[in-house]
Amino acid sequence: MNSIKWSNSAFAPSQFNCGYQRLALPLLLIILLFNEHTRSLSLGALSDAFWAVSTYVALTLTCYHYLSRYMSSAHWLVLAYQQSRHIQVIIASLLGALPGCGGAIVVTTQFVSGRVGFGALVAVLTSTMGDAAFLLLASKPLTGLGVISIGIITGCLTGFVINYFHDDAFLRPQKSQLQLSPSTNSPSQHVQSTALNLQGLFWKLLLIPTSFVALAGSFQIDLNVFFNLKAQTMQWIGAILAIISMLLWSLTTELDSYQSTVSEDKKVQSAHPIQKAAQDTHFVSAWVIIAFLSFELIRHFSGWEPIKDLAEWAEWMPLLGVVVGLLPGCGPQILITSLYLSGVVPFSTQISNAISNDGDALFPAIALAPKAAILATVYTSIPALIVGYGCYWWFEM
Numbered sequence: 001m002n003s004i005k006w007s008n009s010a011f012a013p014s015q016f017n018c019g020y021q022r023l024a025l026p027l028l029l030i031i032l033l034f035n036e037h038t039r040s041l042s043l044g045a046l047s048d049a050f051w052a053v054s055t056y057v058a059l060t061l062t063c064y065h066y067l068s069r070y071m072s073s074a075h076w077l078v079l080a081y082q083q084s085r086h087i088q089v090i091i092a093s094l095l096g097a098l099p100g101c102g103g104a105i106v107v108t109t110q111f112v113s114g115r116v117g118f119g120a121l122v123a124v125l126t127s128t129m130g131d132a133a134f135l136l137l138a139s140k141p142l143t144g145l146g147v148i149s150i151g152i153i154t155g156c157l158t159g160f161v162i163n164y165f166h167d168d169a170f171l172r173p174q175k176s177q178l179q180l181s182p183s184t185n186s187p188s189q190h191v192q193s194t195a196l197n198l199q200g201l202f203w204k205l206l207l208i209p210t211s212f213v214a215l216a217g218s219f220q221i222d223l224n225v226f227f228n229l230k231a232q233t234m235q236w237i238g239a240i241l242a243i244i245s246m247l248l249w250s251l252t253t254e255l256d257s258y259q260s261t262v263s264e265d266k267k268v269q270s271a272h273p274i275q276k277a278a279q280d281t282h283f284v285s286a287w288v289i290i291a292f293l294s295f296e297l298i299r300h301f302s303g304w305e306p307i308k309d310l311a312e313w314a315e316w317m318p319l320l321g322v323v324v325g326l327l328p329g330c331g332p333q334i335l336i337t338s339l340y341l342s343g344v345v346p347f348s349t350q351i352s353n354a355i356s357n358d359g360d361a362l363f364p365a366i367a368l369a370p371k372a373a374i375l376a377t378v379y380t381s382i383p384a385l386i387v388g389y390g391c392y393w394w395f396e397m
Contacts (some may be wrong), residue, residue, distance in 0.1 A: 047238035056138035057170035065273035089159030096127035105360030117168025123159030130359025171372035195251035200275035249282035291338035316387030325356025352388025
């Protein structure tokens with residue numbers, strides 16, 4: 001029997017299949033916002049997430065991508081690799097320290113191709129913090145720079161130790177073992193392309209005005225009073241913009257694996273800096289909103305006070321950061337950073353997670369060199385435990 005042919009319209013049923021599971025998030029946000037029992041806490045959480053997080057992250061990312069475009073930092077660092085395996089470790093640590101996962105992915109692929117050693121791979125996975133770095137830098141710049149600096153030093157020291165015990169080709173797969181998955185064209189490509197373009201347009205139009213609003217909020221200026229607006233007007237604007245951004249984010253990629261759920265969307269290298277910033281901002285914002293709302297909903301319906309109760313488990317908090325850091329992808333790590341910024345977990349949890357987590361760089365590593373990826377992840381957890389518990393014993397006990 002002949003199948004029914006649909007037009008290539010963006011509204012074809014096949015394009016809205018169950019792969020768009022991300023749509024559950026904006027739909028849930030709308031329900032929570034218009035339910036009288038959850039409206040107040042949802043409005044506050046969404047407004048805070050947009051004005052205090054998304055806007056600053058977008059501004060930080062835009063500056064970062066513009067600088068990357070003109071300075072090409074990763075490029076000259078990669079070209080600076082020398083024959084010395086120790087210099088490779090230093091450069092790998094610096095590449096890993098770049099916010100996002102790009103630098104770490106570069107070193108991971110270079111290890112597989114035989115250009116850098118296993119010590120450099122461990123160093124870059126130790127120093128990288130992934131997309132959580134953008135969130136921390138945007139919210140607490142000095143703390144973010146401190147965490148990144150600790151990551152660089154820890155990455156270098158760990159890489160030197162690995163070089164002492166392992167040669168450069170340790171667990172590197174043979175070229176005959178490498179397999180590349182064929183790329184496939186998605187039937188939803190038109191919807192995704194439109195959503196991507198709208199993401200970029202969203203921040204091109206709103207980056208400057210929203211930055212002023214966010215800055216005013218940081219200085220405790222009530223814009224509702226300043227502009228003689230009705231109560232909570234700015235809160236509603238922030239919540240609505242948060243939902244719109246999540247709706248655009250939900251249509252950019254179909255969920256078909258764990259990786260597509262917890263890792264950032266792939267970006268076109270030649271894309272405009274604001275386009276790249278928009279993609280990363282919405283990915284980070286999604287996980288921040290999940291963290292903020294989960295925290296508030298749990299408190300509201302259970303009466304549980306996480307800050308008070310988790311204080312009784314303080315000695316386990318650095319271990320929590322390490323364990324979550326073992327999970328591939330940036331999503332779980334953004335949750336930890338969000339909890340740190342909310343005061344739920346201490347700094348020792350944040351720093352142990354920052355060192356332990358490998359961000360999205362672990363996905364190509366697992367695909368191309370699974371044995372090396374698993375062992376490198378185990379190795380990064382050791383300095384994470386040392387530094388995390390060092391901070392706990394020295395500063396938090």
